[in-house]
Amino acid sequence: MVKDNPMISDLYTTDIGYYPHAGHHFRERTKGIEQFILIYNTQGLGVIKTEKSSFELAPDHFFIIPAGVPHAYYADSGNPWSIYWIHFAGNKARQISKPLLQPVFIERSKTSRINDRIGLFSEIFQNLERGFSIETLEYVNLCLPRLLASFTYLERYRMVNEQIAKDPVDLSINFMLENLSCKFRLSELAHVVNLSASHYSRLFLSRTGHSPINYFIQLKIQHSCKLFDSTNLSVVEVAREAGFDDQFYFSRQFRKVMGMSPREFRRR
Numbered sequence: 001m002v003k004d005n006p007m008i009s010d011l012y013t014t015d016i017g018y019y020p021h022a023g024h025h026f027r028e029r030t031k032g033i034e035q036f037i038l039i040y041n042t043q044g045l046g047v048i049k050t051e052k053s054s055f056e057l058a059p060d061h062f063f064i065i066p067a068g069v070p071h072a073y074y075a076d077s078g079n080p081w082s083i084y085w086i087h088f089a090g091n092k093a094r095q096i097s098k099p100l101l102q103p104v105f106i107e108r109s110k111t112s113r114i115n116d117r118i119g120l121f122s123e124i125f126q127n128l129e130r131g132f133s134i135e136t137l138e139y140v141n142l143c144l145p146r147l148l149a150s151f152t153y154l155e156r157y158r159m160v161n162e163q164i165a166k167d168p169v170d171l172s173i174n175f176m177l178e179n180l181s182c183k184f185r186l187s188e189l190a191h192v193v194n195l196s197a198s199h200y201s202r203l204f205l206s207r208t209g210h211s212p213i214n215y216f217i218q219l220k221i222q223h224s225c226k227l228f229d230s231t232n233l234s235v236v237e238v239a240r241e242a243g244f245d246d247q248f249y250f251s252r253q254f255r256k257v258m259g260m261s262p263r264e265f266r267r268r
């Protein structure tokens with residue numbers, strides 16, 4: 001169906017997914033596969049092996065394995081990776097896949113737009129979960145080039161925020177959105193936008209009506225709600241994805257923001 005559709009046959013996905021904290025994750029393909037594979041690691045560690053080389057894939061790195069290349073990859077046993085992955089093919093697959101066979105670092109900054117990229121992954125994945133109608137396949141594969149370009153044309157992808165986000169509050173919110181799984185002190189958030197903690201806190205409060213830390217927690221809870229709606233992750237796993245090591249503290253913060261517990265939210 002896809003290969004014969006002139007609208008999408010030059011670049012299309014055959015599989016896509018997300019493995020959070022993927023302990024014991026292992027794949028080996030001694031003859032490779034017909035598709036290109038992009039693996040994007042957001043947390044933890046993993047290893048990718050080809051016939052000639054072995055690469056550690058650290059957090060905030062991606063790696064593209066070309067079609068037909070024998071390979072294996074697996075999560076670190078002590079600190080397993082959390083990866084987004086996508087298989088894709090078509091006449092344009094090789095042209096858009098650069099660089100090949102090397103880890104590429106994606107810096108988390110005020111302008112990196114990581115959250116936008118994850119949103120593109122989620123949009124494609126959630127549409128495919130609803131079935132494989134012609135309209136769905138056309139839509140997700142028309143989205144695919146933009147997703148891949150967000151990796152292979154990093155500087156251009158970041159330029160949108162570099163041109164727009166000059167305001168320290170906007171820059172700070174962008175930074176928070178890029179680092180929802182992290183924890184920061186007030187002084188660290190202020191340092192990102194080159195302000196003193198006191199000046200930063202007053203400015204942020206006057207513009208948003210919230211302290212920086214409370215605003216960050218609200219963004220984390222909003223992110224958690226999206227995960228509850230779009231995945232089958234447990235409460236513990238969602239808490240970890242939102243940067244909460246303590247499930248009970250996460251539940252208290254969730255109730256404070258949403259007026260209900262995480263489990264009540266999922267059952268609603």
